Amino acid sequence: MQLIKNIIRGVFLTAIFINFSLLYAGTIKGKITVKGARDARDVVVYIDKVPGEFKPPKEHAKMDQKNLTFIPHVLPILAGTTVDFHNSDDVLHNVFTPDKCAEKFNLGTWPKGQVRSYTFKQAGCVAVLLCNVHPEMEAWVVVLQNPYFYKTGKDGVFKIENVPAGKYTLKVWHEKLKGKPQEVTVPEKGEVTVNFVMKR
Incomplete structure (x- = not known):
């Protein structure tokens, strides 16, 4: 009680x-x-x-791969946010980053309609996102300590x-x-x- x-x-x-x-x-x-x-x-x-702790949103952020382009090109998020990576193209796509602050993750390769996810934990991390199938593709995730951005x-x-x-x-x-x-x-x-x- x-x-x-x-x-x-x-x-x-x-x-x-x-x-x-x-x-x-x-x-x-x-x-x-x-x-x-x-x-x-x-x-x-x-x-x-900003003083204090800030809980990440329960709803996942989204980054799509459409027309051989990451959408959005820049995605600012609160630390702890999970990002869902979609594939809206008729070709295979991959998402990876060489940055240590995002654990150099590589989500593998997947076809249209599938989604893979990653949780960005480290505030201050600026991770470049690349596709090893299409080297011309590039995007950025900016991970922030607070929601005031x-x-x-x-x-x-x-x-x-x-x-x-x-x-x-x-x-x-x-x-x-x-x-x-x-x-x-x-x-x-x-x-x-x-x-x-x-x-x-």
Whole structure:
């Protein structure tokens, strides 16, 4: 009986903490300007570290292989997230990575309609994904410590919502471009604007 009470108390306190955090949370918004690239798509904007532990989503992330292309080309995820790799082509595909932070996994080769999965455990890992059947195929998985991130479209605009108030380091990642980290103070309510210039 006491165990049940402790569990209920723990759930209740967790709910209070979550609601309190959201009550004092702001938004980080801004725009990426690029030099040396066609547009500002596929830039991952993220908070480097946020205190606390973050449970990965139960729902798996998805990366497809269609028309001999990984879709999406860049996939940012929270550490501990499982990614399902689909094959929508009429040819055999393979997914592997040479990166140690993703255990140099190789999921083998499989036909259309099948799915293979891998759980990315290490925060800070940036794993390139390749197909040994089609060497022209390439994609990236960016594994992050917290859920406060955003992947840009062509216009480079980003918006990270419900960020707990506080001081953080905001970073950007792109497979070819580089940008300097910026310190940001998130208000208890409202928005803060941060812009980046990225170049080779």
